[in-house]
Amino acid sequence: MRSGEAPRQRAGYRAGYEGPVPSGGLLDLLNVSATVLDAHGRVVFWSPQAQQIFGYGAHEALGRYAARLMVDERYWEQVAELFAQVMDEGTGWAGVFPVRHKDGSTRLVEFRNVRLEGEDGAFYALGIAVDHAVLKRAERDLALTARLFAQSPIGLGIVDTGLRYLVVNPTLARINGKPVHQQVGRSVREVLTDFMDPAPIEEAMRRVLETGEPLPDQFAVAPTPADPGGRDHAWSVSYYRLEDSAGQVLGLAVELVDITEQHRASAEAAAARRRLTLIADASARIGTTLDVETTAGELAESCVPELADLAAVDLLDAVLRGSDRSWEPSGSAAVRTLALTGYGVPALSFPVGHVARYGPDHLVTQCMTTGRPALAPHVTGEELACIAPEHAVTVLSRAGAHSCLAVPLVSRGQVLGALALARSRNPVPFTDDDAVLALDLAARAAVSIDHACSYQSQRQAAENLQRSLLPQKPPYRPGVDIACRYQPASALSGIGGDWYDVIALPDDKTALVIGDVMGSGTAAATTMGQLRMATRTLAALDMDPAELLHHLDGITGDLEQQFATCIYAVYDPHRAGCRIATAGHLPPVLLPADAAPRFLDIPTGAPLGVGYLSSQTVQLRIGPGDGLLLYTDGLVETRSRSLDARLDLLLRLLAGPPRPLEETCDHLLQQLRHPDEPDDVALLMARMR
Template identity: 60%
Template sequence: MDTDGFQADLGPAGRAELGPSPPGGLLDVLGVAAVVLDADGRIVFWSPQAQTLLGYSAEEALGRFAAQLLVADEHVDLVLRLFAQVMEGEGSWAGVFPVRHKDGSTRLLEFRNMRLQDDRGDPYALGLATDQGILRQVEQDLALSVRLVDQSPIGLAVLDTGLRYAMVNPALERINGLPAEEHLGRTVREALPFLDADSIESAMRQVLATGTPLVDQYAVGRTRADPGTEHAWSVSYYRLEDPGGKVLGVGTSVVDVTDRHRAALEADRARHRLAVVADASVRIGTTLDLEQTARELADVAVPELADMAAVDVLDSALTGHRTTAPAHGPALFRALAVAAAYPTDVTSAADPPSEVARYEADRLVTRAVNTSRPVMVPHVNEADLSLIARDPRAAAMLARAGVHSYLAVPLVARGEVLGALDLVRARNPHPFTEDDATLASELAARAAVCIDNARWYQRQRDTALTLQRSLLPEPPPPLYGLEVASRYQPAGATSEVGGDWYDVLPLPGDRTALVVGDVMGSGINAATAMGRLRTATQTLAGLGLAPKQVLRNLDRITAGLDPYIATCTYALYDPHTAQCHISTAGHLPPVRMRPGRAPALLDLPTGAPLGVGGVPFRTTAVDLDPGDQLVFYTDGLVETRDQDIDTRLGALLTLLDGPHRNLEDTCDHLLDALRHPDDHDDVALLIARVRR
């Protein structure tokens, strides 16, 4: 019999046999103190337990006001109010209250206060108190001892030394989806065949053998309670022994941590997604080349997202037509890149790079660009393949390769649809998910901006080059006494195209003007300024002016082109006097090549660049013999960011000191040896050889 802590043994007749309780009972553990106050608040009764609890003897406590003796000043008003409520018969009072100990410390006591009345009708207040910490510990111990198993939200079980269930609690019944009676007497393998019984029983045997608990062992699986969902549990094992040390079995606790497991998986996926996006930010857009940017996107997508990836750009985006409004019809795509995670001929099923293909509105890739939304087919069937592949042959190739999942993500930059990223899975057994679509969309968004930059770069570069080349001279007619060759090579970046020029001008009297110049600046505006200077140079040369006069007039013209300045070399060759008169305006000196001698830079007055204003220019006469050559060039041929100009000029002279070449070959040789595709300046090169 168990009634609120009162215990009694039942005799043969079922009657309670009353008798003394052994020491150490619940009341002894609690040490309940009793204190009685009269109507004035004086202590009139003081139990030995009160002395033990608060330190005051009965002689020290009796007759004193309880509030003064036991209560801190800041709590006196509250105590008096509660005392008055009890004494006025408004009910008892229960709670936790700080009480002052004799040693000056404060103890938290759990109180039960009530009103008493003696046979004469005089009221008293009875206070029953115990240490709050002890009371709470006893309450917890009682709850654990009486209700732990049944009320615990944690699944609990006891298995005997043969690892057969001896007890399970209701929480474990719910977790396993199996009644207690179907557990009892069975092993884990027999009761729960859907779990990894080998690892579970191995852990229990280890605990039985060593006595060392195994805590927070992670397990993942499915149960009868929820067979359609994967769950995760934290499982602990500990050995059970009787007071004599005899091993009774194994206790186990099971906590469902599915939410934590899913959150951890999601966090892992998020970290992985961020890592992929960060990697893509580094790998995509390393150049302003459209095809290279598309290849970088495809390379990032495999094998991270797909077994094969293709990047296709709308032909309208390449031709400059904006595609911001949703479309509903067919689309023309230009394939830019294809990548595969492993060697396969399936790549031939994709459109070859640079080829234009027309896809109708019902095609999945067309739907992606028309709606500006990803199109995902987690499980591809035969009908889907006909909407993915470009033709029946390609669809058959995809089917043979085992393509089972498809995802198309639009490339959208600055509100404009540029194309699509196509992804398929074959060897990767998992279908595409919404997480995959999210990651692919993030990659596509970043890549789309790079692709947009690349196409605008290409367009501006083409415009600048077209303008630049339109301003450069046509091949000159046959010249009297001179043979010439020339080259123009643009810079590797759009913004740096446009400032360099050369010119060969036949003049009256069989003379020839040779001009090389460089407008400081870049882009279309610099090319336009160069065109104006070139036109002015042609006009001034036609007036028969001396080189220094030509530069003086060009200086005034350039000053009106603010903020531009330019460097220039103007040479006037007269075959009848075999002399070349040269003036420079801040330009690098030409190289003179003479048969049988080492090439050398001409020693000329440098002069100030055009546009500075007010600086005189000088002309130097150079005698030329048949076979002599003059090499004019702009700084883009010799200047680099990692070498000083003297070193580069020395390299130029060394190259010119090589085997004899014709002028065209010399131009190509210099450009090949001194230039790199990504050089940040354009270059003009002009070579003239004196003929007999």
């Protein structure tokens, strides 16, 4: 036939075909032979297959007695009896009999013998023979195939080229939800359309039929009538084209394996790996600073979007205010939102730092009261009003929030606040596993937040001490304008050493003082306060600057922090002069009204507390419009650049037309000072009128 007639040829495998159909090839596989004997036992017909079984060609067998040709003489009598039975009684005989091959070997051959009657009324014997070993091998293979097909836990089926089921094993019948007889002869679409979309399956089958390339292990998720719960199952589906020995396409084999448990285990393992990764990332991300707001933000960002679409970190307002930190469960809780992070969620209408009071039914209050996660896996827009702050309900509802979770922030047995989470884009509700993960993240962050709160409390106390020991505002002095600044160090241990002072002296004179106690912390701040008071006491005696520093040197040796640097300058507006002495301090900067700024060349001397101070007083003429800058080393010393380079930069920043003193102080701090510098700094600027 021509190739265009192939569809009709394939259709012959279905009921209602017309015309001849190509052989299936099974007879060729068995190599069935046919021989015909006359009433005397002579061979009158010899098929080509007989030569393959017995070894004799037709020209060698025709006309000869079959028994003498193919059977050992020991069996001649038995063969004669069987032959007579067939010929006389007309009954058939079937069985296995040893025959002699032309090569002399003996083989077992299975026979089917029947009597035939010719047109002339004569009788003949038809013998159908198959090599016994070949037949048994085929029977074994068929039995094994049938047994496996019937008892396999894997769904197996065969469809024809029109995608109609030809064979369905019990497992596939159960998966498809119909008895075998209701599936055989029906199309794939008719069988599957009740519980799933069959289009992708039909497309895959047609592709395999057309290309001949198998599609093994195709992953699919679909329900099955075999599961009354209606849950989706995971399937591994394989398709193979079936062909006979002549290459004729018979149809398609389908293999369906339920891998739901493996898929679930794999998904759980993947989820566990993601959780471990999230915890590891959060451990590295959370607590990088001792700042409460930063730590809260790091916790919120660690949760989004891997764990939630929206994360808020709420701390008890009492904790942030530094009051009693013990959480006493009551009807409501006043919390402050320190961090808010969303993924695919519109910005909420309230800013970070907003204080809200949550009622006892709120998730945040519940988790802080019980110390355990509070989970609302499924919530509606109406229910959001019970678990979200009033100002956030509208936005959360519009974003489609459908699942909420809150876990407490607990450190050293004390509740600090809560981590609140919501899902909107992620359709999967929060589970107990998510609650455990969130609780782990919250516990890690709570320790950092607790440390940050303690640090900020101690830092605030140290700053308050430091600032209480410094003048709050420089006093008005005749003939001179004054501006001053103090900026603490970024670290708690860096607070305390630097000070400045402006002291009123008789005859309208003004003492300008700046100093730096070596060391840091509250001990340095205490020493600074003692030296400042001592300087004020000595200044009242109107001493020469060098003499005053000499007395301070003796006082410093008796203090806890035994070393300090200091500059003491006395400005007299009536004489337009200034007397200056220094004890180990960086040189002051003179800002002439009509010239470039320069450092004053003053004998530095040893720091206070060394014991052999040799300061000298320098007389300086300074007139109206001239200025003087006193500063501590925190302004110019840095680890990244040399001191000389920083001092040159200071002069460049002071060059040009004079600015207002307050503006100049801010400009210097902005350009020279980094927020993370480990040392504090003091500035004192004066401009003569």
